[in-house]
Amino acid sequence: MESSADLSEQIRRIADALERIAPAAPVPVDWRNAPAYVWSGQSAHALDAIEAPKLDQLRGIDRQKDLLLDNLRRLAWGHAAHDVLLWGARGMGKSALLRAGVIRVQSEAPMAMALVQVTANALDSLPELFRQLGEVRRQFVIFIDDLGFAEDDTVGPRQLRSWLEGGVEARPANARLVVTSNRRAILARQAKEQQGGDDEGALNRRDAVDDKLALADRFGLTLGFHPCDKNTFVEIIASYAEPLGLAYDEADALEFAMRRGQRSGRSAWHYVIELAGKAGKQVSR
Structure with missing residues (x-):
């Protein structure tokens, strides 16, 4: 027959095991300091x-x-x-x-x-x-x-x-x-x-x-x-490409947009990534 001391030790071990597998309580966030x-x-x-x-x-x-x-x-x-x-x-x-x-x-x-x-x-x-x-x-x-x-x-x-x-x-x-x-x-x-x-x-x-x-x-x-026109699409590309020193061709840019099925700021950024990759440059955003 187990002693009370042995039973208490088993209970302690079970409690320790449960504590290890239980998810940690979320740490309260400081809402005052981060952007x-x-x-x-x-x-x-x-x-x-x-x-x-x-x-x-x-x-x-x-x-x-x-x-x-x-x-x-x-x-x-x-x-x-x-x-x-x-x-x-x-x-x-x-x-x-x-x-x-x-x-x-x-x-x-x-x-x-x-x-x-x-x-x-x-x-x-x-x-x-x-x-x-x-x-x-x-x-x-x-x-x-x-x-x-x-x-x-x-x-x-x-x-x-x-x-x-x-x-x-x-x-x-x-x-x-x-x-x-x-x-x-x-x-x-x-x-x-x-x-x-x-x-x-x-x-x-x-x-x-x-x-x-x-x-x-x-x-x-x-x-x-709303979807942008051709001139605005090229203007967006210029705003991204020129600070990076990347040259671009308007006709090539418009063909890129046509293949993707949309003229948008996102497509313009993807085109600039393509230009940067071909030029061996990195971009970040």
């Missing part, structure tokens, strides 16, 4: 720097640049500022503009504002993020990149509206949401939703469409990004 953070849903980790092109390298989006930068400055200084929806063509600089804009404002007002990017699987945890940020004397941009909801998702859009409109779980006064999406409505419109009909479900379908499209109206500032 940016990534929120995973359970915890956040700080970033030492924000990666983005220089603001003046972003061409063809001057109006969007001015409006977003003004809104970010207002937020940084604690003035009234909007939640923002950046929507439109792929690769036209939506997220790059936000990151570059935050860098510019941070250079003007160091430590006044931080960027917090929310991972794709962490939307349900936003109320906890709001709670933590609301306790900090600092301004925050909460960044949700490439947001989209499934066609049959009725919970996600309603949550987002609640966060924007001041519901029980709304974002705190020192934070604003910036969302990027390929569509202004964030949700795709299906052809069947636009069709009328005599069946008794037609009115309900129209209500559902209106409910989805109304989501974009909750953002105080909505900025569209």
Whole structure:
């Protein structure tokens, strides 16, 4: 028969083993000192720097640049500022503009504002993020990149509206949401939703469409990004290539864009990477 001392030793060993395999408790993050953070849903980790092109390298989006930068400055200084929806063509600089804009404002007002990017699987945890940020004397941009909801998702859009409109779980006064999406409505419109009909479900379908499209109206500032023309595409390439000392041919650049199926800031950057690789140079961004 085991003694009480032997039994206690076994219990201690089991407890030690469980402690070793248990996940470590998340380390509390300091929300006051880093320029940016990534929120995973359970915890956040700080970033030492924000990666983005220089603001003046972003061409063809001057109006969007001015409006977003003004809104970010207002937020940084604690003035009234909007939640923002950046929507439109792929690769036209939506997220790059936000990151570059935050860098510019941070250079003007160091430590006044931080960027917090929310991972794709962490939307349900936003109320906890709001709670933590609301306790900090600092301004925050909460960044949700490439947001989209499934066609049959009725919970996600309603949550987002609640966060924007001041519901029980709304974002705190020192934070604003910036969302990027390929569509202004964030949700795709299906052809069947636009069709009328005599069946008794037609009115309900129209209500559902209106409910989805109304989501974009909750953002105080909505900025569209559209495919660029040939001249703007070449101008974007010049803004990237010339500081690197890279020569380029306009016809070759336009052919590159045609092969990729789009003229955009992203395609321009990929073309510059191709030029740099052929020239034996490194680039970073």
